Amino acid sequence: MQRGGFRTIGARIVHVSVLVVFTILLAFPFYWMVIATFKQNIDLYTVENNPFTFNAKPTLDHLRLLFGETQFVRWLGNTALVGALVVVITLLLAVPAAYALARLTGRWGQHLGIGIFLTYLIPPTLLFIPLSRVVALLGLQDTIWSVVLVYPSMTIPFSIWLLMGFFKSIPKELEDAAMVDGLTRFGAFIRMVVPISVSGILTVVIFSFTLVTQEFVYALTFISPESNQMVGVGIPIFLVRGDVYFWGSLMAACLITSVPIALLYNLFLDRFIAGFTVGAVK
Amino acid sequence: MSNRQLGAVMFAPAVLFIILLIGFPFVLAVLYAFSDARIGSTGFHLVGLENFRSILQSPSFRKALQNSIVFTVCAQAIVIVCSTILSMALEKPFRVRGLVRLLILLPWVAPVSLGTIGWKWILDSIYSVITWVLIWLHFYKPYSAPMWLGEPHLAMASVILVHCWRLIPFSTVIMLAGRSAIPKEIPEAASIDGAGFWRTLFHITIPMMTPIISVALLFGIVFTFTDMTVVYILTAGGPFDSTQTLPSLAFATGVQGSDLAAGAAISLFLVPVLVAVAYFMLRVAHRAEVV
Amino acid sequence: MAVVETRNLTKVFKEGELGAVNKVSLATHEGEFLVFLGPSGSGKTTLLRMIAGLETPTSGEILIGGQVVNHLTPRERRIAMVFQSYALYPHLSVYNNIAFPLKAQKVPREQHRTKVEWAAGLLGIGKLLGRKPRELSGGERQRVALARAIVREPAVFLLDEPLSNLDAKLRASAREELEQFHKSVGTTTIYVTHDQVEAMAMGDRIVVLHQGVVRQIGTPKDVYEDPADTFVATFLGSPPMNLVEFSDVIVGFRPESFLPADLLPGAKHVRFRYKVNYVEYLGAERVLYGAIEGRHFESKEIISRLSWTMPAGYDAGSVHDFSVAESDLRFFDRKTEKRADPRPYPWQ
Numbered sequence: 001m002q003r004g005g006f007r008t009i010g011a012r013i014v015h016v017s018v019l020v021v022f023t024i025l026l027a028f029p030f031y032w033m034v035i036a037t038f039k040q041n042i043d044l045y046t047v048e049n050n051p052f053t054f055n056a057k058p059t060l061d062h063l064r065l066l067f068g069e070t071q072f073v074r075w076l077g078n079t080a081l082v083g084a085l086v087v088v089i090t091l092l093l094a095v096p097a098a099y100a101l102a103r104l105t106g107r108w109g110q111h112l113g114i115g116i117f118l119t120y121l122i123p124p125t126l127l128f129i130p131l132s133r134v135v136a137l138l139g140l141q142d143t144i145w146s147v148v149l150v151y152p153s154m155t156i157p158f159s160i161w162l163l164m165g166f167f168k169s170i171p172k173e174l175e176d177a178a179m180v181d182g183l184t185r186f187g188a189f190i191r192m193v194v195p196i197s198v199s200g201i202l203t204v205v206i207f208s209f210t211l212v213t214q215e216f217v218y219a220l221t222f223i224s225p226e227s228n229q230m231v232g233v234g235i236p237i238f239l240v241r242g243d244v245y246f247w248g249s250l251m252a253a254c255l256i257t258s259v260p261i262a263l264l265y266n267l268f269l270d271r272f273i274a275g276f277t278v279g280a281v282k
Numbered sequence: 283m284s285n286r287q288l289g290a291v292m293f294a295p296a297v298l299f300i301i302l303l304i305g306f307p308f309v310l311a312v313l314y315a316f317s318d319a320r321i322g323s324t325g326f327h328l329v330g331l332e333n334f335r336s337i338l339q340s341p342s343f344r345k346a347l348q349n350s351i352v353f354t355v356c357a358q359a360i361v362i363v364c365s366t367i368l369s370m371a372l373e374k375p376f377r378v379r380g381l382v383r384l385l386i387l388l389p390w391v392a393p394v395s396l397g398t399i400g401w402k403w404i405l406d407s408i409y410s411v412i413t414w415v416l417i418w419l420h421f422y423k424p425y426s427a428p429m430w431l432g433e434p435h436l437a438m439a440s441v442i443l444v445h446c447w448r449l450i451p452f453s454t455v456i457m458l459a460g461r462s463a464i465p466k467e468i469p470e471a472a473s474i475d476g477a478g479f480w481r482t483l484f485h486i487t488i489p490m491m492t493p494i495i496s497v498a499l500l501f502g503i504v505f506t507f508t509d510m511t512v513v514y515i516l517t518a519g520g521p522f523d524s525t526q527t528l529p530s531l532a533f534a535t536g537v538q539g540s541d542l543a544a545g546a547a548i549s550l551f552l553v554p555v556l557v558a559v560a561y562f563m564l565r566v567a568h569r570a571e572v573v
Numbered sequence: 574m575a576v577v578e579t580r581n582l583t584k585v586f587k588e589g590e591l592g593a594v595n596k597v598s599l600a601t602h603e604g605e606f607l608v609f610l611g612p613s614g615s616g617k618t619t620l621l622r623m624i625a626g627l628e629t630p631t632s633g634e635i636l637i638g639g640q641v642v643n644h645l646t647p648r649e650r651r652i653a654m655v656f657q658s659y660a661l662y663p664h665l666s667v668y669n670n671i672a673f674p675l676k677a678q679k680v681p682r683e684q685h686r687t688k689v690e691w692a693a694g695l696l697g698i699g700k701l702l703g704r705k706p707r708e709l710s711g712g713e714r715q716r717v718a719l720a721r722a723i724v725r726e727p728a729v730f731l732l733d734e735p736l737s738n739l740d741a742k743l744r745a746s747a748r749e750e751l752e753q754f755h756k757s758v759g760t761t762t763i764y765v766t767h768d769q770v771e772a773m774a775m776g777d778r779i780v781v782l783h784q785g786v787v788r789q790i791g792t793p794k795d796v797y798e799d800p801a802d803t804f805v806a807t808f809l810g811s812p813p814m815n816l817v818e819f820s821d822v823i824v825g826f827r828p829e830s831f832l833p834a835d836l837l838p839g840a841k842h843v844r845f846r847y848k849v850n851y852v853e854y855l856g857a858e859r860v861l862y863g864a865i866e867g868r869h870f871e872s873k874e875i876i877s878r879l880s881w882t883m884p885a886g887y888d889a890g891s892v893h894d895f896s897v898a899e900s901d902l903r904f905f906d907r908k909t910e911k912r913a914d915p916r917p918y919p920w921q
Contacts, residue, residue, distance in 0.1 A: 018371040027385040029400035051411045097296035104289030123508035125529035129536045129546045130310035153303035177660035182648040182677030214393040216511040236399045258392035265391035
């Protein structure tokens with residue numbers, strides 16, 4: 001009895017310490033961003049100061065600098081605009097394609113679906129060199145339109161895959177009923193399948209949008225003017241002047257950008273995971 | 283219009299888009315790799331294996347190839363062990379599980395470049411919090427602590443650390459999904475049959491999770507092997523090319539150095555790994571479907 | 574209202590394989606309640622879906638109201654269908670579910686409310702119009718599905734196992750409601766089921782299907798009392814008809830007509846020595862499993878069904894004289910398994 005009790009207590013201690021250690025390790029950089037955001041420079045850049053506490057009064061200077069004297073807001077705007085456009089393009093192309101592969105094309109639709117899923121594995125670092133030429137030839141270099149064009153090639157494959165799963169889970173009888181009730185096959189898709197799949201479509205919206213905010217390589221390669229940058233490149237590249245890092249503002253910018261994206265992504269995480277597991281989890 | 287025709291009309295635009303923006307550039311990348319294309323000059327000539335010959339002889343390429351492999355292997359080994367442990371700890375519900383899950387997930391869901399810049403601050407040459415703690419603990423005297431990103435081995439370790447930090451959450455949630463798919467009766471039956479914690483873990487749980495662990499591993503390999511963001515922001519390949527990887531070298535050569543052909547040739551060395559991953563991914567998908 | 578007719582209707586899913594439906598020719602009567610009955614895989618649902626236009630026939634013709642409709646899409650066939658799962662649109666309220674066919678068929682908007690209310694009133698779901706399908710019970714869902722089917726006054730109703738998702742108790746009352754409903758609207762109805770009780774209780778006529786082929790079409794009385802072949806004989810009735818092989822014929826008799834000999838006075842009948850092996854006590858009746866002794870039927874399992882009014886004493890292990898009235902014997906050809914003419918009883 002005692003031994004069992006000891007063992008359960010021991011197991012609890014192990015359990016709790018695993019969680020605590022991992023949580024601290026994984027979340028620490030974000031905690032550190034919060035601290036840096038509100039520390040005065042004199043506090044931040046004094047080596048002897050205990051970095052965990054505020055040795056001088058907290059300040060909003062870094063935020064003022066970030067919003068007042070950098071292009072941060074502009075980058076946020078660019079990213080939001082690109083994100084919205086990429087979402088629209090992704091939906092227009094991926095929703096019908098996913099429906100076709102899930103319902104209309106029979107068995108080879110399934111194979112083509114897996115093939116399309118595999119293209120999601122192709123990284124930007126393989127294609128950024130030829131694409132930089134394509135973008136230049138199209139005259140899109142240094143504009144946000146370059147990434148508006150290229151990002152859907154990253155979002156569409158995975159979105160098709162996610163949506164195929166959603167559409168397959170809709171009972172076929174619903175579409176049959178809609179057709180008997182007076183719709184064409186395409187009408188049933190638009191008026192029945194799409195409204196029912198709202199949550200799947202929303203998942204694709206969030207996935208595409210967060211991917212746009214997270215992408216780095218294409219934006220770095222295609223766009224050089226500071227004012228046309230995306231937030232993911234602007235912060236780490238342009239908030240650094242020469243060798244001078246404005247750490248306070250830099251961390252503030254990271255924090256302000258990351259947290260909303262993280263919260264959004266977290267809401268839909270389980271759906272993304274269902275897509276990632278390629279049916280290895282049923 | 284038959285279902286088949288309608289289907290073709292509905293998926294053609296997406297497939298066309300994918301061909302134009304993935305298939306065509308890929309062909310172009312291969313073409314460049316066998317040519318003398320440079321930024322600034324239009325047109326190019328095919329030069330056969332010339333690019334491959336010269337990059338294979340370059341020490342920085344060999345170092346980059348070696349780094350890519352070392353980073354991927356080390357990071358994935360750590361990630362798989364850690365995320366297996368973490369997923370076990372997160373499996374049973376507890377009071378603040380939702381919050382803990384969000385905190386643990388932050389590294390994955392936040393933009394990579396921004397998380398990495400956070401680490402750059404943590405690993406700063408002068409104001410690093412790690413340095414401060416080590417001095418406070420009297421491991422080092424003030425101003426004598428190592429520069430985390432300034433010494434080759436420490437810089438490599440730092441890159442691996444950031445990759446682990448970023449991928450442990452991803453791997454953990456995938457494994458959580460896999461664990462929750464194991465019917466509860468199976469570990470229960472094992473415990474009634476007399477299996478203890480470790481036996482259940484190694485003979486029941488882990489074997490049953492092999493497909494899901496391989497999915498996490500395959501994605502992890504792609505994300506580390508092809509990544510350039512972490513290296514580019516953290517060390518920009520330095521010091522002295524000691525942390526250069528294939529993608530970052532391709533970027534330095536092809537974009538910053540204007541040598542499109544060599545850059546494209548370097549990138550192509552990613553392809554064998556991607557093909558292998560795709561092959562194993564198909565096997566997992568196939569097996570999942572048969573079962 | 575209209576008559577549905579099929580001519581040599583065939584559906585082959587995979588080339589080279591046996592058809593799911595093979596050369597089915599049948600015709601409903603005006604306003605009839607026709608049941609397609611068969612085990613799973615018999616092709617009954619495929620047949621129904623071809624009539625609905627949801628599957629394309631491989632060959633043959635479908636006629637609705639005397640017009641060939643093969644080339645028409647489902648929406649052009651003036652049919653309504655109730656699906657096994659009811660297929661209620663989960664994102665629409667009950668009102669909008671019922672109004673959906675009107676919208677889809679571009680019925681003028683002013684008429685929607687009156688028509689929906691009429692259909693809902695007919696099925697007693699007027700109070701549910703604001704709800705979403707997930708807030709309804711199984712029985713309520715069925716009624717919504719029926720209301721959606723009736724609202725645009727279709728020429729033909731198609732029902733695909735609409736009761737199979739209900740629990741046993743609800744199923745009985747839903748069956749009754751469905752019958753009442755059919756009587757009140759009088760629309761030609763085709764009803765698919767694998768449940769012989771439903772088929773017997775509701776059908777004006779039953780089409781028995783097996784492996785894509787029509788085995789028999791007839792009233793419930795016809796198919797039960799005069800099965801066209803041994804498949805129909807054993808598929809209908811629970812427990813099934815006893816079949817006894819003898820030279821070139823198979824002789825069949827229902828368990829309820831195989832009774833203790835002393836209870837069958839007068840009429841001409843055939844006598845057997847019956848050894849009871851096992852008794853199932855089912856309350857209102859007892860089912861005896863046993864074998865006929867002597868003659869040529871040794872060891873063949875024969876079932877008898879005794880109502881509770883009959884005397885006790887037919888316990889396992891006991892042997893009795895049982896008999897069947899001659900008029901209750903059915904004969905089938907041993908080779909074709911089709912119905913054969915009555916003949917003298919050579920074993921006598």
